[in-house]
Amino acid sequence: MxxxxxxxxxxxxxxxxxxxxxxxxxxxxxxxxxxxxxxxxxxxxxxxxxxxxxxxxxxxxxxxxxxxxxxxxxxxxxxxxxxxxxxxxxxxxxxxxxxHLDEVRARVMQALDKRRLILENRMYQHQLEERVQEQAHRIEELSLERLQALVHFLEEKDPYTRGHSVRVANYSLGIARQLQLDQEVIDLIALGAELHDIGKIGVSEAVLHKAGKLSDTEYRHIMEHPVIGARILEPLMRDAPGALAIVRSHHERLDGKGFPDGLRGDAIPFEVRVVTVADSFDAMTSVRPYRPALSVQRATQELEDMQGVQFDPRAVAAFLAAFPDRAALPVTAPEARPLHLPARPVEARRT
Ligand SMILES: [Fe+2]
Missing domain, CATH: 3.40.50.2300 (Response regulator)
Known part of the structure; x- marks a missing residue:
């Protein structure tokens, strides 16, 4: 008063x-x-x-x-x-x-009621917003899980790529853990590695499975898959730009001669360079319609030879250290890994 x-x-x-x-x-x-x-x-x-x-x-x-x-x-x-x-x-x-005192009493009661309603309403709005955000996050995760299932389904159909994404994710995880990267980075590497080739659903199967040498046009067509994949995942990976970069840039090379953007050296995020090593090793040690599988020894040699040219030397060294028993490669058993987006911070709400 x-x-x-x-x-x-x-x-x-x-x-x-x-x-x-x-x-x-x-x-x-x-x-x-x-x-x-x-x-x-x-x-x-x-x-x-x-x-x-x-x-x-x-x-x-x-x-x-x-x-x-x-x-x-x-x-x-x-x-x-x-x-x-x-x-x-x-x-x-x-x-x-x-x-009148009665009037004052009534106005005070009314004002306090009004204030209480405003506060309750704001609290409700805030909780509602949090729940909506949580739901949106969950829907995105569910969609990613569906896409992951789709990747596995497509790979299973094709004897040449069967199990590819799981093996690449396993190799990538091995490298990331060997380098003791932050858990958050390890998670996004797992997510990106698992979905890195999703854009292949946009590539013609005839080209994808062609036995024999690809023409330049066919090769360019296949190499559209990183861009297609990034376009598919972009709306679902707003909270995980690092994972999206893996999808878009996993065919980039340190010397700038890769696809699709010709990124060079440090312009390629490190998480991407980790997955590139894992992806290339698995591609080399898998049978392709146009060539037999390379031996593990030969593929390892290739990784070492192309260090600093195509591959990041740190990622190659970590790969070799993480999988010292080459006789046990390629790894085939899927590792249990939750596919999840990084937690989304709830924005402070303006009142
Ligand atoms: Fe790829």
Missing amino acids: VDDEPRLRRVLVRLLEGEGFTCSEAGSGTEALEMMHHEPVPLVISDLRMPQMDGVTLLREILARWPDTAVIVVTAVAEVESAVACLQLGALDYVAKPF
Whole structure:
């Protein structure tokens, strides 16, 4: 209760205490702000005409610092215009002097109810938003799981690529763990590796399975799959740009002669370079319609020979260290790995 007139303050305070409220009194705006600084209150009743700080200034200050405070201004009848101005500034109500105590009681109750509803509504909105975001995240994950199932299905149909994505994911995980990358990075490498060739669903099967040498046009057609894959996954991987980069750039080379963007050296994200080593090793050690599988020894030699040209030397070294028993390669057993997007932070909501 803020009023420079002690008698008036007492009347209102006695009334409200009679209703069970706990009240504090301030003789000026400055004093009120000082008190609120120590203990914010849900409701302020303030006179408009006060020396030093007037009621409008006090109202602005209160709403700027404690926007959830309900403010009722007390005006003289002649000041109805200022009362309206206060409502526009954010006061919840006003009472005009001389007032009936019953009226003040009713306005106070109403203002507190209104404030409670505003707060509840905001809390509800906030929870709703969180739930919507969680659901959206889950829907994206479900869609990714479907796509993962689709990749496996397509690979199973084709004897040349059977199990490719799982093996590439396993090799990539081996490299990532060998390098002790952060768990978050390891997860996105697993996600990207598992889905890296998804764009092949957009490549003609006749070209994909052609025995014999590919023409330039056919080769270019196959090499569209990273771009197609990135286009398919983009709407689902907004929270995992690192994984999306793996899909788009896994055929890039350190020397800049790769596909589709001709990225060179450090322009290729490290996660991508990890998957490129894993992908190339598996491609070399798998049978292709146009050539037999290379031996593990020969494929390993190729990785070593092309270090710094096609492959990242750190990723190659980590691959060799992670799989020291070459006789056990290629790995075929799928490793249990949840396919999930990184957690999405819930944005702080503006009130
Ligand atoms: Fe590929």
